[in-house]
Amino acid sequence: xxxxxxxxxxxxxxxxxxxxxxxxxxxxxxxxxxxxxxxxxxxxxxxxxxxxxxxxxxxxxxxxxxxxxxxxxxxxxxxxxxxxxxxxxxxxxxxxxxxxxxxxxxxxxxxxxxxxxxxxxxxxxxxxxxxxxxxxxxxxxxxxxxxxxxxxxxxxxxxxxxxxxxxxxxxxxxxxxxxxxxxxxxxxxxxxxxxxxxxxxxx
Numbered sequence: 001x002x003x004x005x006x007x008x009x010x011x012x013x014x015x016x017x018x019x020x021x022x023x024x025x026x027x028x029x030x031x032x033x034x035x036x037x038x039x040x041x042x043x044x045x046x047x048x049x050x051x052x053x054x055x056x057x058x059x060x061x062x063x064x065x066x067x068x069x070x071x072x073x074x075x076x077x078x079x080x081x082x083x084x085x086x087x088x089x090x091x092x093x094x095x096x097x098x099x100x101x102x103x104x105x106x107x108x109x110x111x112x113x114x115x116x117x118x119x120x121x122x123x124x125x126x127x128x129x130x131x132x133x134x135x136x137x138x139x140x141x142x143x144x145x146x147x148x149x150x151x152x153x154x155x156x157x158x159x160x161x162x163x164x165x166x167x168x169x170x171x172x173x174x175x176x177x178x179x180x181x182x183x184x185x186x187x188x189x190x191x192x193x194x195x196x197x198x199x200x201x202x203x
Contacts, residue, residue: 025158025195026111032069032077036164036191038062048179065105067193075112081105081121099129103144115152119164121145127172140172140181152193162191 039062069079085101105123123144130138148166155161165188172181 023157024111024113024115024152024154025197026071026075026077026113026152027197028071028073029197029199030071030077031196031198032067032071032079032193033196034191034193035064035066036162036189037064038187038189043184045182046179047182048174067107067191069107069109075110077109077111079107081107081123083123083125097129097131099127101125101127103142105144105146111152115154117150117152119146119148119150119166121147138174140174142170142172144168144170146187148187158195158197160193160195162193164189164191 063083063085065081065083067079067081069077071077081104083101083103083105085099103123103125105121107119107121109117109119111117121144123142123146125142126139127142128139146166146168148164150162150164152160152162165186168183168185168187170181170183172183174180
């Protein structure tokens with residue numbers, strides 16, 4: 001909740017301090033490239049034939065993603081985000097636990113001239129956890145949907161800092177059985193993105 005409140009304050013300050021003299025690069029043919037750092041606060045529900053009832057708990061997580069997008073028309077951009085996470089924990093016994101997380105998220109953004117934008121995305125991928133050099137592992141298929149509101153604060157003609165607040169829903173489906181993990185919550189992210197006018201650039 002503290003992260004959400006802080007992000008809302010930052011979003012408001014960025015909006016108030018809009019530098020109107022910088023031309024907004026939200027026009028057809030422009031590219032967007034960059035990445036974001038994201039904080040999630042999720043409520044989780046687990047259902048499984050092996051459980052007598054549903055299991056509920058919460059999770060806080062930080063991760064980052066890479067983004068590539070293209071303006072298909074003025075103020076409308078589409079593209080894909082890639083989220084790849086690799087974790088390794090080595091114990092004194094010599095065993096190593098690992099998790100591999102891969103997610104692709106096609107997205108669309110809808111801008112207005114002052115720099116505010118709405119973003120919707122739907123992602124799919126897999127999540128694998130286990131112990132190295134053993135058969136002790138399980139894999140989950142996953143899908144994610146997300147809808148949010150952000151602001152593009154241009155610090156130069158082509159570079160923007162972009163805070164975004166979004167509501168996110170995730171589903172993990174375990175391959176070996178019928179266990180399902182349902183995640184729902186708010187995420188706050190801050191990204192640095194470069195807007196490139198490659199196709200419209202005059203010689």
